[in-house]
Structure formats: structure tokens, C-alpha cells
Amino acid sequence: MAKANAHLTAHLSHELRNALACIHQFGAIMLDGLAGALSEEQREYLCIILENASTMRKVIDEVLEGTKKSDRPHPYLEGKPNG
Amino acid sequence: MDSTRILVVDDNAAIRKGLSVRLRANGYEVLFAVDAISATAAVIAEKPDLVILDLGLPCGDGFLVMDRLNNNEHLAKIPVIVVTGRESAENRDRALQAGAVAFFQKPVDDGKLLLAINKALYFPDGKLLLED
Numbered sequence: 620m621a622k623a624n625a626h627l628t629a630h631l632s633h634e635l636r637n638a639l640a641c642i643h644q645f646g647a648i649m650l651d652g653l654a655g656a657l658s659e660e661q662r663e664y665l666c667i668i669l670e671n672a673s674t675m676r677k678v679i680d681e682v683l684e685g686t687k688k689s690d691r692p693h694p695y696l697e698g699k700p701n702g
Numbered sequence: 703m704d705s706t707r708i709l710v711v712d713d714n715a716a717i718r719k720g721l722s723v724r725l726r727a728n729g730y731e732v733l734f735a736v737d738a739i740s741a742t743a744a745v746i747a748e749k750p751d752l753v754i755l756d757l758g759l760p761c762g763d764g765f766l767v768m769d770r771l772n773n774n775e776h777l778a779k780i781p782v783i784v785v786t787g788r789e790s791a792e793n794r795d796r797a798l799q800a801g802a803v804a805f806f807q808k809p810v811d812d813g814k815l816l817l818a819i820n821k822a823l824y825f826p827d828g829k830l831l832l833e834d
Contacts, residue, residue, distance in 0.1 A: 653724070
């Protein structure tokens with residue numbers, strides 16, 4: 620189980636962090652005006668996206684760290700309760 | 703004056719695109735490789751000033767690329783910055799021991815990455831041990 624957990628954790632880490640990196644990377648590119656000027660409203664929405672991407676990173680760190688230390692999959696990976 | 707050339711090695715096209723936009727906006731010329739074999743070939747052929755290297759690659763991995771560069775005294779001097787989605791704890795020490803000047807886990811902060819690039823280019827003999 621520990622070996623399977625480690626493999627799953629490594630795979631999830633790679634996939635989730637790559638996806639998150641793309642969100643963060645292109646959001647920052649747009650926010651910095653590298654893809655053209657933004658309206659105030661667009662800037663506000665982009666900030667919300669990036670703030671939530673940061674939150675998602677912390678959740679990923681916590682879940683993966685918890686999974687590594689446990690013999691069992693983290694509850695997030697076993698199926699989160701509704702809501 | 704020739705611009706500073708950075709080789710971005712990552713198998714994810716969106717990551718390559720994002721890094722290239724950021725790096726070009728900061729005056730760097732950007733080259734690409736998508737796997738361990740083409741990365742080594744690109745370093746040999748192009749001799750970039752710096753390499754941004756993912757660890758999880760097809761046809762080998764980032765450690766294989768660093769091993770090959772380390773076997774050539776000229777190529778071993780090219781600074782390598784690792785930017786990876788892999789778990790950091792077990793890979794950070796190994797990457798730094800293999801010669802990487804900095805290690806970042808994705809998603810990387812652009813400011814920190816640019817700072818690491820500048821330091822690696824201006825202080826090529828120093829071990830910077832920068833990380834996120």
C-alpha cells in the first residue's frame with residue numbers, strides 16, 4: 620500500500636502541479652499586461668483566479684504531504700463527502 | 703550584442719509557452735526541448751547560457767540530462783535551474799547534488815525564477831541554493 624501510495628502521490632503531484640502552473644503562469648502573464656492591456660474589471664477577475672490558484676496549491680501541498688505520511692490514501696483521494 | 707539564450711526543457715507545451723512569454727518579455731532568447739534526448743542534443747548543439755529543466759521527461763528524465771552535461775567539462779558549466787512538478791523533498795537534494803543551481807516546485811513564482819536566472823548568469827561559479 621505504501622508503495623502504491625507513493626506512486627499515486629508522485630503522479631498526482633506531477634499532474635496537478637503542471638495544471639496549476641499553467642493557470643498561474645498565464646494568469647500572471649495577463650495580469651502583468653504581457654498579452655495586452657486589461658480593464659479594471661478584467662484585472663479584478665484575474666486576481667480572483669490567481670488567489671484561488673494559490674489556495675489550490677496549499678490544498679495540494681497539504682493533501683499530498685498527508686498522503687505521503689500515511690499508509691492509507693488521504694480522505695480527499697478516497698472520495699470527499701458531498702458539499 | 704547577442705541576447706542571453708535560455709533552453710527550456712519541458713514536455714508540457716503550455717508550460718513551455720508560458721515560460722517563453724515571460725522570458726522573452728525580460729529580454730532572453732528562448733530555445734526549447736521536449737524530452738531528455740532532445741534536451742541533451744540541444745545543449746550540445748546550441749550551447750545555451752542557461753537551462754530550465756523539468757525532471758519528469760519522456761526518454762529519460764532531468765537527472766539523466768544533468769548526468770550527461772556533467773560528463774562534459776564545458777557543458778557542465780552551463781547553469782541548470784530545475785522547475786518540476788515532482789515532490790520536492792526527495793528530488794531537491796538530488797538535483798542540487800547533480801549540479802542544479804536552483805530548485806523550484808511548480809507552480810513557480812516568476813519573480814523568484816527571474817532572480818535565480820539573473821544570479822546564475824552573473825555569479826556562475828557560486829552555488830546559489832535558491833528554492834521556493
